[in-house]
Amino acid sequence: MNLKKMVGIAAAEEVKDGQILGLGTGSTTNYFIEAIGLKVKEEEIKVMGIPTSYDSFLLAKQWNIPVTSLDEHDIDIAVDGADEIDPDLNLIKGGGGAHTLEKIIDYAAAKFIVIADDSKCVDTLGKFPVPLEIIPESRKTVFSAITDMGGIPAIRKAERKVGPVISDNGNFIIDAEFKKIDNPIQLEKDLNSIAGVVENGIFSQMTDKAIIGTSNGIKILK
Amino acid sequence: MNLKKMVGIAAAEEVKDGQILGLGTGSTTNYFIEAIGLKVKEEEIKVMGIPTSYDSFLLAKQWNIPVTSLDEHDIDIAVDGADEIDPDLNLIKGGGGAHTLEKIIDYAAAKFIVIADDSKCVDTLGKFPVPLEIIPESRKTVFSAITDMGGIPAIRKAERKVGPVISDNGNFIIDAEFKKIDNPIQLEKDLNSIAGVVENGIFSQMTDKAIIGTSNGIKILK
Amino acid sequence: MNLKKMVGIAAAEEVKDGQILGLGTGSTTNYFIEAIGLKVKEEEIKVMGIPTSYDSFLLAKQWNIPVTSLDEHDIDIAVDGADEIDPDLNLIKGGGGAHTLEKIIDYAAAKFIVIADDSKCVDTLGKFPVPLEIIPESRKTVFSAITDMGGIPAIRKAERKVGPVISDNGNFIIDAEFKKIDNPIQLEKDLNSIAGVVENGIFSQMTDKAIIGTSNGIKILK
Amino acid sequence: MNLKKMVGIAAAEEVKDGQILGLGTGSTTNYFIEAIGLKVKEEEIKVMGIPTSYDSFLLAKQWNIPVTSLDEHDIDIAVDGADEIDPDLNLIKGGGGAHTLEKIIDYAAAKFIVIADDSKCVDTLGKFPVPLEIIPESRKTVFSAITDMGGIPAIRKAERKVGPVISDNGNFIIDAEFKKIDNPIQLEKDLNSIAGVVENGIFSQMTDKAIIGTSNGIKILK
Numbered sequence: 001m002n003l004k005k006m007v008g009i010a011a012a013e014e015v016k017d018g019q020i021l022g023l024g025t026g027s028t029t030n031y032f033i034e035a036i037g038l039k040v041k042e043e044e045i046k047v048m049g050i051p052t053s054y055d056s057f058l059l060a061k062q063w064n065i066p067v068t069s070l071d072e073h074d075i076d077i078a079v080d081g082a083d084e085i086d087p088d089l090n091l092i093k094g095g096g097g098a099h100t101l102e103k104i105i106d107y108a109a110a111k112f113i114v115i116a117d118d119s120k121c122v123d124t125l126g127k128f129p130v131p132l133e134i135i136p137e138s139r140k141t142v143f144s145a146i147t148d149m150g151g152i153p154a155i156r157k158a159e160r161k162v163g164p165v166i167s168d169n170g171n172f173i174i175d176a177e178f179k180k181i182d183n184p185i186q187l188e189k190d191l192n193s194i195a196g197v198v199e200n201g202i203f204s205q206m207t208d209k210a211i212i213g214t215s216n217g218i219k220i221l222k
Numbered sequence: 223m224n225l226k227k228m229v230g231i232a233a234a235e236e237v238k239d240g241q242i243l244g245l246g247t248g249s250t251t252n253y254f255i256e257a258i259g260l261k262v263k264e265e266e267i268k269v270m271g272i273p274t275s276y277d278s279f280l281l282a283k284q285w286n287i288p289v290t291s292l293d294e295h296d297i298d299i300a301v302d303g304a305d306e307i308d309p310d311l312n313l314i315k316g317g318g319g320a321h322t323l324e325k326i327i328d329y330a331a332a333k334f335i336v337i338a339d340d341s342k343c344v345d346t347l348g349k350f351p352v353p354l355e356i357i358p359e360s361r362k363t364v365f366s367a368i369t370d371m372g373g374i375p376a377i378r379k380a381e382r383k384v385g386p387v388i389s390d391n392g393n394f395i396i397d398a399e400f401k402k403i404d405n406p407i408q409l410e411k412d413l414n415s416i417a418g419v420v421e422n423g424i425f426s427q428m429t430d431k432a433i434i435g436t437s438n439g440i441k442i443l444k
Numbered sequence: 445m446n447l448k449k450m451v452g453i454a455a456a457e458e459v460k461d462g463q464i465l466g467l468g469t470g471s472t473t474n475y476f477i478e479a480i481g482l483k484v485k486e487e488e489i490k491v492m493g494i495p496t497s498y499d500s501f502l503l504a505k506q507w508n509i510p511v512t513s514l515d516e517h518d519i520d521i522a523v524d525g526a527d528e529i530d531p532d533l534n535l536i537k538g539g540g541g542a543h544t545l546e547k548i549i550d551y552a553a554a555k556f557i558v559i560a561d562d563s564k565c566v567d568t569l570g571k572f573p574v575p576l577e578i579i580p581e582s583r584k585t586v587f588s589a590i591t592d593m594g595g596i597p598a599i600r601k602a603e604r605k606v607g608p609v610i611s612d613n614g615n616f617i618i619d620a621e622f623k624k625i626d627n628p629i630q631l632e633k634d635l636n637s638i639a640g641v642v643e644n645g646i647f648s649q650m651t652d653k654a655i656i657g658t659s660n661g662i663k664i665l666k
Numbered sequence: 667m668n669l670k671k672m673v674g675i676a677a678a679e680e681v682k683d684g685q686i687l688g689l690g691t692g693s694t695t696n697y698f699i700e701a702i703g704l705k706v707k708e709e710e711i712k713v714m715g716i717p718t719s720y721d722s723f724l725l726a727k728q729w730n731i732p733v734t735s736l737d738e739h740d741i742d743i744a745v746d747g748a749d750e751i752d753p754d755l756n757l758i759k760g761g762g763g764a765h766t767l768e769k770i771i772d773y774a775a776a777k778f779i780v781i782a783d784d785s786k787c788v789d790t791l792g793k794f795p796v797p798l799e800i801i802p803e804s805r806k807t808v809f810s811a812i813t814d815m816g817g818i819p820a821i822r823k824a825e826r827k828v829g830p831v832i833s834d835n836g837n838f839i840i841d842a843e844f845k846k847i848d849n850p851i852q853l854e855k856d857l858n859s860i861a862g863v864v865e866n867g868i869f870s871q872m873t874d875k876a877i878i879g880t881s882n883g884i885k886i887l888k
Contacts, residue, residue: 096383098383139736160387161395162275167388169392279737293584293727294727322640357548359515392836417643542827601826606691607762
């Protein structure tokens with residue numbers, strides 16, 4: 001079995017009948033959504049999902065998982081992927097540009113589980129650039145601030161439109177390469193304190209459990 | 223000389239000192255902006271540009287072309303590319319997803335010149351799908367309406383984020399394949415009359431002149 | 445009984461168990477939503493609502509009406525208010541600035557019912573200015589186009605923020621005074637054909653029934 | 667002379683020929699913009715303005731002050747008003763809902779001057795609620811977080827549209843009442859660390875000088 005599917009299924013086993021689920025975004029989380037869809041179909045459990053992106057919304061609908069919103073329900077468990085995971089379960093997310101809504105939903109959950117294959121586990125965060133969603137007018141000043149903090153910022157160019165990738169909220173997505181992030185808790189705060197930064201892709205101190213897929217089976221970190 | 227560069231330079235020759243220019247978006251128009259930049263540098267003409275996208279803004283700045291906005295100045299000449307051009311100079315535009323601002327600016331110009339290589343010239347519009355910018359909530363109803371009109375709609379999926387391509391205005395970009403558009407003037411109106419459509423990529427009855435690059439030199443259509 | 449409440453209750457009587465409802469926005473429609481809420485509570489009917497604004501969403505939640513979206517369900521009946529109603533049941537809507545989503549939802553409904561007190565009935569539309577939602581960059585060119593069409597455009601100034609009222613989609617709201625609209629069907633199309641206009645507040649040819657409250661009771665128009 | 671006009675003129679006296687100016691928003695700053703306009707007209711100084719809102723853009727144009735953007739120029743001096751000013755020159759801003767762009771521009775300035783009449787001076791910030799711009803989906807979780815921090819959050823309701831005031835960036839504006847803010851530096855960071863908060867209205871540690879109008883004349887704080 002592929003590792004992504006393995007952890008998606010493992011996360012689905014934590015879900016109980018009647019729960020409200022945060023539905024993350026990405027290829028690994030898609031296996032989680034499918035596994036929930038199968039439980040809805042075969043075990044007839046009653047759950048509702050709160051999607052973190054249009055894609056996870058569509059996948060939920062495809063599997064007949066009823067969807068709702070944070071305005072209507074609190075979240076019992078959110079399950080999401082990550083681009084990097086450190087030993088303290090700090091994360092970098094946002095390769096898919098959906099990290100603002102992911103952070104809103106993952107933080108709102110009573111329990112947040114990250115799922116990934118073990119290629120995402122690192123000793124220190126930072127090889128993967130930190131995605132940021134920014135107000136377009138702040139591009140130049142955000143770049144200065146990030147440079148002052150030791151990062152190398154770049155606008156994420158779109159492939160299928162001209163110009164920058166635009167987030168679902170209508171903002172620019174940029175990527176900041178820090179190479180080695182010694183203090184992710186501090187960097188997450190510092191990046192959000194830059195005027196014009198809507199949200200950054202560091203998720204520190206919020207993961208309750210990581211389910212990691214390895215060639216030897218599943219490894220749990222908490 | 224490549225055909226795109228040839229027509230970009232030819233369009234720049236139409237520009238007079240003191241004029242306000244609409245700066246289109248795309249690989250062909252980029253040659254126009256560069257040619258204007260050279261005139262600013264070498265001939266010291268005074269012009270100002272109103273960009274149709276962040277990319278054409280950046281290119282203008284790189285060439286030291288002062289930029290302004292429609293709120294501040296009227297446009298003398300707008301120059302833009304196209305994805306398809308028919309013999310009546312009706313266009314399909316929006317492969318780059320910037321057609322809403324392009325239409326606002328191109329329509330506002332006293333004179334609108336389209337530039338392209340001759341691969342863009344067609345007898346009848348429609349082989350290139352018509353891009354539309356739509357309010358996200360209207361996705362399903364817009365799809366129904368387009369299907370009723372004989373088109374095949376598809377969401378434009380992003381490559382560098384999850385989910386749909388988002389326009390600079392924060393909306394979805396979709397593409398509607400009509401194969402053969404007998405009446406582009408009517409279709410442009412009909413598409414804009416669908417609730418939720420912000421703007422579509424048919425530009426009918428607005429082109430004053432087309433400068434077409436061919437292997438035998440430049441061809442002018444008006 | 446006040447006239448708005450009278451028609452809100454009358455519209456609710458048309459709703460059958462199991463239906464999907466478009467929930468309009470405004471003081472009259474609020475009585476409809478409350479009346480549905482009472483039927484949900486007392487008659488235990490199962491319906492779902494698709495709100496046209498954040499306010500109608502909140503009111504639906506308050507009355508425990510489950511909400512859903514156009515992406516998930518088709519609409520059986522939409523009920524909404526109007527600022528003006530002519531004898532052919534053409535409408536002007538958008539005093540509340542929500543007309544884009546209202547039009548998407550009301551047009552999507554199998555049956556669209558407008559409810560109002562009789563002060564909203566006019567012989568000819570136009571005393572109430574036509575609201576338009578526009579892309580901010582198009583302000584000046586939209587104003588020119590409207591003036592050419594005989595209208596007097598004005599930006600709607602906000603009271604509780606500086607500058608223009610911003611729509612839920614992030615666009616400007618303007619109001620165009622036409623005084624007397626001889627052909628609302630044509631004007632609706634013409635306004636939507638102006639580059640930069642997202643949606644206008646003329647709703648022609650879509651109302652299936654009007655429930656009008658008068659001091660002599662309810663009057664039905666179709 | 668009224669106090670607002672007095673400080674607007676005083677701030678304009680700090681401006682030198684050739685400078686790039688951040689143009690704040692609000693009734694006090696409007697006097698500054700007018701004073702600059704007079705200097706442009708009468709003393710023929712060459713300056714350019716970077717407006718913090720559509721209103722200050724329009725006022726600049728009315729006074730023939732050329733406008734530019736942060737992408738094009740660095741700012742020498744930004745001048746802006748405030749809703750509250752404490753003795754350390756920490757501010758609460760955002761009564762006008764424009765604080766995100768104001769903060770981007772004011773922070774970017776080499777020198778930031780706040781101007782106000784002395785009714786805005788307080789010993790401790792917090793009687794004026796702190797405005798926040800938030801992603802709409804985060805409404806409920808932001809409210810929880812603010813409540814946990816001792817604040818009382820409220821959605822800012824619009825007067826001329828239904829539902830919440832929408833910011834120029836398309837987000838909700840909320841107001842959080844803290845009554846007494848002991849550590850504005852910390853609160854500014856903490857509020858920006860809540861997932862979904864785009865920017866908050868506390869401006870700490872960035873004011874270089876305050877020009878305060880009193881009935882006894884001008885008072886300078888730095």
